[in-house]
Amino acid sequence: MIITRLKDGRFVIPDFQRDFEWRPWDILELMRSIFLDYYIGSLLLWKGKRENFDALSCEPIYGHDNTNGNREYIVLDGQQRLTALYYVFMAPDVPLPNRTNRYFYFIRVNKFMTGEHDDAFEYRWLKGWRTKFLENQNEQYKAHIFPLSVIGEGGFQLANWAQNYEKYWRDEATALVENDDREKFEAATQHADDAKEFGEYLNDIIHQYQISYIELDQDLTIDKVCDIFTQVNSRGIQLDVFDLVNAMLKPKDLQLKLMWRTAAPRLEFVDTKKMNVYVL
Structure with missing residues (x-):
């Protein structure tokens, strides 16, 4: 069951993925879709090896400490959804990104049972x-x-x-x-x-409830996986040029995202979320 795998820390995020950035209401809409048995899209996963976890600087899902070493899948597509699931069901004691408070999600049973689904799902931070x-x-x-x-x-x-x-x-x-x-x-x-x-x-x-997924063979080379990632995501609007170039440079052992994390504090006086793209 996916909730158990999330709790066990089996899903990890490669460094070339963008950070978790869903807003509270985005998470709420995902919960509504799941509990009304709607399709929420498929996941793209790569069955990992230790050397691949290390080479891609994989990190645990947001809010998970992953101290038990149960890493199993590298998430290539579906990070936002999986992280939202973890945040809601595991309720880690961390605030949402760009928020100062921890959020809690719940269902109003009486409204749910009378079919008032637009009002049945709520969240609070107070x-x-x-x-x-x-x-x-x-x-x-x-x-x-x-x-x-x-x-x-x-x-x-x-x-x-x-x-x-x-x-x-x-x-x-x-x-x-x-x-x-x-x-x-x-x-x-x-x-x-x-x-x-x-x-x-x-x-x-x-x-x-079923969440469909595609599992890439763990024996694929890193450059092939990065190529698949860029091909999948360059057809949408989820990633910007920084994310794509970061993925393409990863097989060359160039840690673009790590370099940006080191440099970013020196540019905090600029009020824009696109500074990494502009610098690139």
């Missing part, structure tokens, strides 16, 4: 929100907030959350019967009924 909801499951059940990081915890966490969410609203329904509040009783009962269906739906998505 520290007070984190304290109130992420650290208090009863508040989650009460507000119908399902943190997507529960999925990343693995094991029986998802099943336990759904069962406890159902129990919370069954207990609420029982209390409302005693108070003779028919309207609120029916609403609480519906939430409890939805809980089981929601848990089953998520379980199916997690175990059956």
Whole structure:
């Protein structure tokens, strides 16, 4: 399962890839697509060898420390999507790029179950929100907030959350019967009924959702892989000339991106994200 592989640090990013740069709402749209069972495109992966990991200066996915040495695939296309998945499900204690805060993603169960999919997916960064909801499951059940990081915890966490969410609203329904509040009783009962269906739906998505990928043979030479990378990406608008030239120079053992990282601090007074291209 891809979530397990992400957690284990099996995907790494070659130095010639651009950095993770998706914005919070880009990640949200990916989550919506996945949980509505939409196709999110394919990945291009290269089964790695130790010498290739080193030659391409591969780094872990953003937010992952990758200290366990489980590197397996070099990501040639799909870094933004894989990193977004890791960030949402593993909830690393790091802010998003160009942000000062850590973001949290969740589903409003009641809206999801009534088909209000445009409003069902949300994110928050406020520290007070984190304290109130992420650290208090009863508040989650009460507000119908399902943190997507529960999925990343693995094991029986998802099943336990759904069962406890159902129990919370069954207990609420029982209390409302005693108070003779028919309207609120029916609403609480519906939430409890939805809980089981929601848990089953998520379980199916997690175990059956397919992300297609192309796996390049690990015996391909680095120059051939870099050529494939440039050919794939030069047909789109994802990469600029700096990224492409960096990839083409990699087989010549020229670390263009590393050189730029060393030089960039001296040019911080220029307010542009394209300075590397201009210098090149």
